[in-house]
Amino acid sequence: MAGDRLGNLLERLGSLLHATQRGAAGAHGLQRVHLDVLGYLLRCNRYSDTPTAVGEYLGLTKGTVSQSLRVLEARGLLTREPDVHDGRVVRLRLTRRGRGTATRERDHAWERLRRGTPAQQRATLELGLERLLRALQAATGYRTFGLCRSCRFLRRREGGFQCGLTGDALSAPETGKICREHEAA
Amino acid sequence: MAGDRLGNLLERLGSLLHATQRGAAGAHGLQRVHLDVLGYLLRCNRYSDTPTAVGEYLGLTKGTVSQSLRVLEARGLLTREPDVHDGRVVRLRLTRRGRGTATRERDHAWERLRRGTPAQQRATLELGLERLLRALQAATGYRTFGLCRSCRFLRRREGGFQCGLTGDALSAPETGKICREHEAA
DNA sequence: CAGATTAGTATCGACCCGATACTTTTATTT
DNA sequence: AAATAAAAGTATCGGGTCGATACTAATCTG
Incomplete structure (x- = not known):
C-alpha cells in the first residue's frame, strides 16, 4: 500500500524540474537538452568531452x-x-559564451534548489539520492560517470595525482570533474 | 564549492529515469508522456480527472x-x-486496458526503485524529497497536488469523510488520491 | 591484410511542445 | 437582462527532439 511513494515523488519532482528547465532554456532561445549538454561539458574532464560521452550521460x-x-x-x-x-x-x-551561459544557468538552478532545502537536511538527502543513483546505474548497466576523485583508478603521486588507466598526470582541480571511465572504488 | 551536488544528483537521476521510462513506453509503442498521463489518472480523484489538471500536474x-x-x-x-x-x-x-497498462507499468517502475533502496533508508529519503518538492512548489507557485487525506479542507464525518470545499462525502480509499484543489494543512 | 569494432554524421518519420487562433460554456459586471 | 470577461478545450502550424536505419571513416583484432 502506497509502496510507490518514492516513485511518485521522483516523478513529480522530475516533472517540476523539467518544466522549470524548459522555461530557463526557452529564455535563451534554446531547448532543455541544450542546457543539459552545456552543463555536462562544464563538469566533465578531458577524457569525457566527446559526443558519445554526452549521449551516454x-x-x-x-x-x-x-x-x-x-x-x-x-x-x-x-x-x-x-x-x-x-x-x-x-x-x-565550450566557447567563452558557452561557458558563460552554462555557468549562469547552473548557478540559477542551484539557487532554486538551495532555497528549497535547509543545509543540515541537504546532506542526508544527497547521501540517499547518491545511493539510489548508484544502485540504479548498477541495475541498468549504465556507466556511473562519477567524479575522478572517487575512482578506483586514481593514484596519488608526489605533487599531484595520476590516472591509473591512462597514466596521465592529473591536477587537483581536475580530480573534481566527471569522468566517463569512472569505476567506483 | 560543490554546492550544486544536489542539483547534479537530481539532474543525473532525472536523465536516468527519463531514459528508462522512454524504454518502457517504447515497448508499448507509446511515448514517455503517455505513461505519465496514465499514471496520473490512476492516482487522481474525481475532481482532478480533466485535461487541465493533467497539464498542470x-x-x-x-x-x-x-x-x-x-x-x-x-x-x-x-x-x-x-x-x-x-x-x-x-x-x-481509463478504460480497462488503460488501467491495466498503467498499473503494470507503475508496478515495474516501483520494482526498479525498490531494488535500489533498502527499506529503512527509503523513509528518510522520501521525507527529504517531500520537503524539497513542497518548497519548490511554493516557490514556483505551482499547485501542490497533494493527497486528499492531507488537505486542510478535509473533514471527518460519522462513517466517513467530507470535502469542505465541495461538500461532497468521501470514501476512505478516495482520501488517498491526488487532488488538484489540495492545500497543505 | 581482412574483417570487426568504434566514433560520428545524414536523413527520415513520428511525435512533442509552444504559440496563436478559435469555439463553447460559464461567471461577472453594468 | 445584456454585455463582457474568463475558463476549458480543440485545431493547426512550425521548430525541434528522438529513435531507427544507413552510411563513412578510422582504428583495432586476428
Whole structure:
C-alpha cells in the first residue's frame, strides 16, 4: 500500500524540474537538452568531452546528440575539433559564451534548489539520492560517470595525482570533474 | 564549492529515469508522456480527472495535453466524456486496458526503485524529497497536488469523510488520491 | 591484410511542445 | 437582462527532439 511513494515523488519532482528547465532554456532561445549538454561539458574532464560521452550521460542516441551539437555549434556555444590521436573522435569545447551561459544557468538552478532545502537536511538527502543513483546505474548497466576523485583508478603521486588507466598526470582541480571511465572504488 | 551536488544528483537521476521510462513506453509503442498521463489518472480523484489538471500536474500546455489525449483515446486506453454540470470540462476515464497498462507499468517502475533502496533508508529519503518538492512548489507557485487525506479542507464525518470545499462525502480509499484543489494543512 | 569494432554524421518519420487562433460554456459586471 | 470577461478545450502550424536505419571513416583484432 502506497509502496510507490518514492516513485511518485521522483516523478513529480522530475516533472517540476523539467518544466522549470524548459522555461530557463526557452529564455535563451534554446531547448532543455541544450542546457543539459552545456552543463555536462562544464563538469566533465578531458577524457569525457566527446559526443558519445554526452549521449551516454544524458541517455540519448548518437544521432540525437549529433543533431543537438550542430545547433549548439551554430550558435557559437561550443566548438568541435577532431582528436589528435584518434581520427574518429571529436573533442567538444565550450566557447567563452558557452561557458558563460552554462555557468549562469547552473548557478540559477542551484539557487532554486538551495532555497528549497535547509543545509543540515541537504546532506542526508544527497547521501540517499547518491545511493539510489548508484544502485540504479548498477541495475541498468549504465556507466556511473562519477567524479575522478572517487575512482578506483586514481593514484596519488608526489605533487599531484595520476590516472591509473591512462597514466596521465592529473591536477587537483581536475580530480573534481566527471569522468566517463569512472569505476567506483 | 560543490554546492550544486544536489542539483547534479537530481539532474543525473532525472536523465536516468527519463531514459528508462522512454524504454518502457517504447515497448508499448507509446511515448514517455503517455505513461505519465496514465499514471496520473490512476492516482487522481474525481475532481482532478480533466485535461487541465493533467497539464498542470505534468507541466504541459493545454495544446500538448489535448494532442496526447487524442492519441491515448485512439488507442483505447481512455475515454473523454463531457461533464454533466459544466459543459466546458471533459472528464477522462481509463478504460480497462488503460488501467491495466498503467498499473503494470507503475508496478515495474516501483520494482526498479525498490531494488535500489533498502527499506529503512527509503523513509528518510522520501521525507527529504517531500520537503524539497513542497518548497519548490511554493516557490514556483505551482499547485501542490497533494493527497486528499492531507488537505486542510478535509473533514471527518460519522462513517466517513467530507470535502469542505465541495461538500461532497468521501470514501476512505478516495482520501488517498491526488487532488488538484489540495492545500497543505 | 581482412574483417570487426568504434566514433560520428545524414536523413527520415513520428511525435512533442509552444504559440496563436478559435469555439463553447460559464461567471461577472453594468 | 445584456454585455463582457474568463475558463476549458480543440485545431493547426512550425521548430525541434528522438529513435531507427544507413552510411563513412578510422582504428583495432586476428
